[in-house]
Amino acid sequence: MKRRVLSLILASAMVLSLAACGSKDTGSASEPAAKTESADSGASGEEAKAEESAKQVELNVTTTFAGEDTNAQNFKNAVDAWCEKTGNTVADASATSDETFKTRVITDFETGSEPDVLFFFNGADANSFIEAGKVVSIDDIRAEYPDYAGNMNDDLITASLVDGKKYAVPVNGFWEAMFVNTEVLEAAGVAVPGANYTWDQFKEDCQKIKDAGYAPIACALGNIPHYWWEFAIFNHTSPSTHLNIPESVDSDQGAAWVAGMEDIKELYEAGFFPENTLSATDDETFAMFTEGKAAFLIDGSWKVGGIVNACQSDPEDASTLDTEKLANFDVTYIPGQGDRKATDLIGGLSMGYYITAKAWEDPDKRAAAVDFVTYMTSDEIVPVFAQHTASALKNAPEVDESTFNPLQVKAMAMMSGVTSLTGAVQDIFQGDCRVSTFDGMPEIVTGRVSAVDAVAEGIEAYHAQ
Amino acid sequence: MGASIYKNKKPLFVFLLPAFLFMIVYLYYPFFKNIINSFQHIKNLGQITATWNDPWYTNYVELVQDPVVWTSIKNTLVMMLVTIVGQVGIALVLALLVDNIHAGAKFFRTVYFFPIVISATALGLLFNLIFLYDKGMLNQFLEALGKTGLTDWKDESHALFTMMLPVMWQYVGFYFVILITGLNNISEELYESASIDGATRFQRVRYISLPLLHNVICTCVVLAVTGALKVFDLPWTMFPKGMPLKSTFLTGTYMYYQTMEAKNVDYGATLAIMLVLLGVLTSKVVNAVFKEKDY
Numbered sequence: 183m184k185r186r187v188l189s190l191i192l193a194s195a196m197v198l199s200l201a202a203c204g205s206k207d208t209g210s211a212s213e214p215a216a217k218t219e220s221a222d223s224g225a226s227g228e229e230a231k232a233e234e235s236a237k238q239v240e241l242n243v244t245t246t247f248a249g250e251d252t253n254a255q256n257f258k259n260a261v262d263a264w265c266e267k268t269g270n271t272v273a274d275a276s277a278t279s280d281e282t283f284k285t286r287v288i289t290d291f292e293t294g295s296e297p298d299v300l301f302f303f304n305g306a307d308a309n310s311f312i313e314a315g316k317v318v319s320i321d322d323i324r325a326e327y328p329d330y331a332g333n334m335n336d337d338l339i340t341a342s343l344v345d346g347k348k349y350a351v352p353v354n355g356f357w358e359a360m361f362v363n364t365e366v367l368e369a370a371g372v373a374v375p376g377a378n379y380t381w382d383q384f385k386e387d388c389q390k391i392k393d394a395g396y397a398p399i400a401c402a403l404g405n406i407p408h409y410w411w412e413f414a415i416f417n418h419t420s421p422s423t424h425l426n427i428p429e430s431v432d433s434d435q436g437a438a439w440v441a442g443m444e445d446i447k448e449l450y451e452a453g454f455f456p457e458n459t460l461s462a463t464d465d466e467t468f469a470m471f472t473e474g475k476a477a478f479l480i481d482g483s484w485k486v487g488g489i490v491n492a493c494q495s496d497p498e499d500a501s502t503l504d505t506e507k508l509a510n511f512d513v514t515y516i517p518g519q520g521d522r523k524a525t526d527l528i529g530g531l532s533m534g535y536y537i538t539a540k541a542w543e544d545p546d547k548r549a550a551a552v553d554f555v556t557y558m559t560s561d562e563i564v565p566v567f568a569q570h571t572a573s574a575l576k577n578a579p580e581v582d583e584s585t586f587n588p589l590q591v592k593a594m595a596m597m598s599g600v601t602s603l604t605g606a607v608q609d610i611f612q613g614d615c616r617v618s619t620f621d622g623m624p625e626i627v628t629g630r631v632s633a634v635d636a637v638a639e640g641i642e643a644y645h646a647q
Numbered sequence: 648m649g650a651s652i653y654k655n656k657k658p659l660f661v662f663l664l665p666a667f668l669f670m671i672v673y674l675y676y677p678f679f680k681n682i683i684n685s686f687q688h689i690k691n692l693g694q695i696t697a698t699w700n701d702p703w704y705t706n707y708v709e710l711v712q713d714p715v716v717w718t719s720i721k722n723t724l725v726m727m728l729v730t731i732v733g734q735v736g737i738a739l740v741l742a743l744l745v746d747n748i749h750a751g752a753k754f755f756r757t758v759y760f761f762p763i764v765i766s767a768t769a770l771g772l773l774f775n776l777i778f779l780y781d782k783g784m785l786n787q788f789l790e791a792l793g794k795t796g797l798t799d800w801k802d803e804s805h806a807l808f809t810m811m812l813p814v815m816w817q818y819v820g821f822y823f824v825i826l827i828t829g830l831n832n833i834s835e836e837l838y839e840s841a842s843i844d845g846a847t848r849f850q851r852v853r854y855i856s857l858p859l860l861h862n863v864i865c866t867c868v869v870l871a872v873t874g875a876l877k878v879f880d881l882p883w884t885m886f887p888k889g890m891p892l893k894s895t896f897l898t899g900t901y902m903y904y905q906t907m908e909a910k911n912v913d914y915g916a917t918l919a920i921m922l923v924l925l926g927v928l929t930s931k932v933v934n935a936v937f938k939e940k941d942y
Contacts, residue, residue, distance in 0.1 A: 281908050285692060292693030310691055404890045458780040461801035461891040470781060613690065613910045621909070624892045647690070 239550045240271045241541070244287060245301035246533070249278035252487025253354070253567050260566070264557045270550050276301075291316050298541035298551050303533050304340040304350040305609030312344045317536045319347040327552050333561050338574035340531060343610065350534025351559045355572035356483045357529035357603065358409055358516075359596060365510040366477040370394035375514050377599050379524040381417065381445075384517035388454040391477045397456040399449065400476035406464040407446070407623040409480040412528055412606055413516050414442035420521035421602040427611060429645075431638035439641075443619065443626050443633035450627035460624045468492075472511075480516060483529075483571045486589050503587065511589055513596050529603035531574055535559060570594050572603075615644035678923075684916035692912055706917035715889070716918070719896040720925070726811060726878060726897060727929065730871040733815035738822035739864065743852055745823075746830040756827065760820040767817065771884025774813040778885075801886070806895045810882050817881065818874070822867045829863035830856060865937040872933045876926050879903065898922050 247257035254276075261272050275297060277283045284307055290296045291311040300317075302308060311317055320339070323330045331339070331351045339348045362374055370391040375384070388398035401410055416424050418438035428436035449455065456467055456476065468485075470476040472492040479485070491497040493508040515524035535558060541551040557563065564573045570586065570593040583591055608616065618631075618639040625631040685706055687697040700706060710716055738759075745755045762770070777784045778800040786797050800809045833856060841851050879899040888904055889896035896904065902922060906915030 285907050285910070289692040292691050292695065404892070405887070457797075458799040458802065461799055461803075461806065462780060463887070466780065473781075475781065617909045617911075621888055621893075624890075628892065630892070 238269045238271075239546050240273055241299055241547065241550055241554055242273045242275065242297040243299045243301075243554070244290075244297040245274075245276040246279035246283065247301065248276040251278065252484050252569070256566050260558060260563055264554060267557075268550070268553065270554075272554075294540075296538050296540055298538055298544075298547055299554055300536045300538060301353070301533060302350070302536060303609060304342070304352075305532060305605075306343055306612035307609070308342065308349070308536075309344050309612075312342050312349060316539050317349050318539055318542045319349050320351065321347065323537060323542075323552060330552060330556065331559060333576055334559065334574045335576050338531060339534070340605075350536050351555055352531035352534040352574045353559055353564055354568040355529060355531045355574075357527050357571060357597065357600070358412070358480065358482050358606075359513050359527055359593075360516045361471070361479040361481060361485065361489065362512050362514055363471055363474055363477050363479075363510055364512050365474050366391065366394075366396050370396060370477070372477070374512055375517065375524070377515055377523075377525050379515055379517045381517045381519040385449075385452070385454075388449070388452070388478075392453060397470060397476040398454040398478060399456075400467040400471035400479040401455055402459055402462040402464045402467045403446070403450065403455060403627060404460040404624045405462065407620060408608060409482075410446055411442070411619060411623070412608055413480060414445045415439050415607065416442075416526070416528065416604070417445065417517075417519040417522050418442050421526050421604045424604050425607050425610065427607070427644060428637075428641050431634055431641055436637060436641060439619075439637045440633045443637060446623070447627045447629070447633065460628070474510070483593065486513070486570065486593055489589060490587055505588065508588055511592075513589065513593050515596070515599070523601055525599055525601040527600050527603055528606050529572070529600075530605045531572065532605065532609055570597065611640070611644060613643075613647060615640045615647065618643070681916045681919055684913055685920055687913050689912040689916075690910065692906065694912070697913075700913065706914050709914060710917050710921060715893050715896055715901060716921070718894060719889075719898045719901040722807065722896060723876060723898045723925070725807065726814070727872050727875040729811045729815055730818070730875045731868055733811075734818045735822050735864065735867045735871050737815075738819050738826055738867070739860075741819070741823050742826035742830055743856060745827060746856070747848065756824065759823045762817045763820050765817075767880035768884050770813055770817055771881045774809075774881075775885055778809050801891065803891055803894050806886065806891060810886055810895050813885070814878055814881055818871075822871065825867055826860065826863060829860050833859045862939045865939050868937045869930070869933050872929055873926065876922065876929065898925060 243261070245257060247253045257276065258274075261274060265271055277286070284303075287296075287300065287302060288307075288310055291314065296311070296316060308317075320331055334351060336348070339352060340350070341348050360375070364374060367374060367387075370387075371394070372387045372390050375387070391398040399410075401407065403410075415438060418441045419426075419435065423435065426435050428439055430436050431440065450459070456462060456470060459467070467476065468479065468488065469492075471479045472489060481488075489511050490503065490508065493504045493511075494500065495502040495504070516527065518524035518526065535555040537551045537555060541547045561575060561577060561579065564575055565579050565581070567573075568578075570581075570590045581594065583594065586594070618636045619626065622631060622636050626633050626636050684697070686700055686703045688700050689697045741755075741759060745752050748755075765773075780786065780797055780799050780801070782797075783800070785800065789798065799805065837855050837859075838851055841855060846854070877899060878897060882895065882897055883900050883903065886895040886900075888908060889900065898918065899922065902915050902918040905911045905918060
């Protein structure tokens with residue numbers, strides 16, 4: 183009998199120990215409440231203290247300011263400053279922006295483990311959690327905090343594709359343009375392209391560069407064909423029609439998309455991409471560009487930081503910058519065709535800070551989340567992040583170019599000549615509809631799948647969503 | 648009371664219960680849920696509300712018609728062959744060689760086992776540098792030997808070789824340790840008596856070591872084949888998205904790609920079912936072919 187009792191006790195202890203492991207978080211979460219309760223019954227000084235400690239919370243924050251992002255360090259600094267100022271802490275789960283990151287964020291929302299504050303895309307990527315009511319609109323927040331995002335120009339805040347409401351408070355804008363390695367251009371006898379650069383001139387230059395023994399275009403078509411995809415289509419649409427998703431492949435817009443894919447195929451067949459473009463990663467082709475083996479690179483404003491880092495012997499230490507090497511890089515316009523001028527670029531404010539319903543409904547976290555976003559989107563912090571890109575600030579301060587590196591200065595000069603900035607259509611064309619033309623780009627350029635079939639498959643998948 | 652305590656087995660069930668519940672929650676429930684998911688339309692991972700596919704077997708039709716599925720199955724089968732020949736085969740040769748030396752046996756054990764302790768992702772990055780197109784270690788070496796022009800070790804004609812070589816290399820040490828332990832368990836007396844009878848070193852290996860190692864080799868082959876079905880991290884690190892031209896997908900990497908990258912979660916669930924069936928089928932075949940013997 184004794185043994186039976188002993189075995190039952192042991193079994194119970196085992197089960198309880200497992201249960202204790204599982205409920206660890208609950209225990210710690212209820213701790214502040216217990217503390218507050220005991221403080222309430224104490225003296226008034228203690229009450230104030232308890233209230234203060236109850237306000238100090240840990241915010242779960244997820245952003246894309248990580249890895250090689252130009253603002254990764256700025257974000258860390260800003261978070262540290264905010265934590266020091268408020269006494270709160272931040273559990274930062276930021277990661278480099280890619281498809282896996284997007285899937286992780288969407289899955290977190292689906293499974294109820296979303297962060298309190300999220301810096302994320304404001305296009306179709308956000309549709310699922312907006313549809314589920316898991317983030318709070320700026321208007322709803324303003325009902326309680328009237329000054330929330332008051333320093334922003336509301337007209338520049340992108341509305342949701344789901345309900346037309348505005349959710350994400352933007353920080354820094356982006357642009358996509360063509361970086362050039364002037365050392366390679368010089369060796370090939372090609373001038374740095376200007377504002378009137380045409381597609382035909384571009385192809386002629388590519389041929390000269392190829393003949394000189396360099397790769398004209400640094401792009402990994404099997405890995406990141408996104409930028410070429412966007413501009414190849416843009417070259418057959420116009421700033422006013424670019425964001426329209428084709429109804430079918432037979433429509434005018436559909437034909438424009440097919441023509442764009444055919445253009446990339448033509449460049450591939452002419453040998454203007456690196457020999458290993460189908461098997462290389464984006465990092466490899468970017469290295470070719472920075473090491474003077476490729477001439478042109480279409481990428482976003484965030485790549486300015488990447489190029490500068492590549493010119494530093496220690497990427498973490500700005501004082502190790504090789505200014506001579508950096509002088510070999512410039513940024514210019516993307517060759518235009520038809521209704522799109524070279525100076526019509528892709529850009530805008532495609533991301534912003536969301537406050538989740540989970541944080542909003544938590545009385546302890548609501549104020550902290552609002553305060554965090556307000557701090558991160560303040561007139562002082564936004565210019566640090568925006569640098570040479572646009573922002574939505576009402577009173578954007580004068581840009582102090584003396585603090586910029588030479589490539590940032592060139593970027594500012596390039597931006598001053600831009601005639602229009604249009605959003606990226608791929609931000610709307612999201613999900614499995616992109617697979618046939620993004621991941622399927624190698625099949626298109628090698629002729630294994632026709633551009634018409636690939637575009638038709640994508641459009642069909644988009645309309646089936 | 649006395650010995651009756653040993654007849655009462657009920658307390659055992661109490662001890663078995665936590666592990667049983669754990670398996671139900673984290674293995675069997677997700678498995679059956681996955682079967683249901685394969686008939687539904689699911690856009691995002693963890694999506695609570697899902698609609699049924701119309702017709703409900705849509706994904707299974709796609710599975711049969713998808714050429715990449717057949718490429719991934721073919722690659723997985725090649726991977727199995729490579730693991731049997733390349734991992735167990737090489738490990739066996741190395742184990743027999745090391746078993747026949749006295750000095751330095753411990754040194755070789757450590758050297759061959761070492762790759763196992765390195766994470767597959769780190770190995771993937773390491774081999775990426777070795778096979779790098781533009782001045783990777785291998786291309787530099789070939790250049791030093793006088794070869795002109797760079798070889799793309801990741802193009803369609805080299806990709807499978809480039810992917811499978813590190814996988815093979817990584818696990819040789821694992822099977823080497825199992826096999827050498829098996830060799831150590833063979834009594835020295837057998838070898839001594841064979842020597843007295845005039846058996847050569849090769850004959851001792853052929854007629855003593857290999858027959859007595861049969862069961863250990865069978866275990867290694869079963870482990871290698873089932874392991875080949877689960878290979879994921881190293882190929883994914885070196886060849887993300889089945890690059891180039893979706894030619895390097897394995898069943899596991901293709902399932903991950905469809906679920907995480909292509910956002911086709913329900914199709915990913917269907918691929919997972921296929922993966923389980925393939926696993927059960929190959930285990931049965933391997934167990935039937937490499938049956939253990941009683942001595």
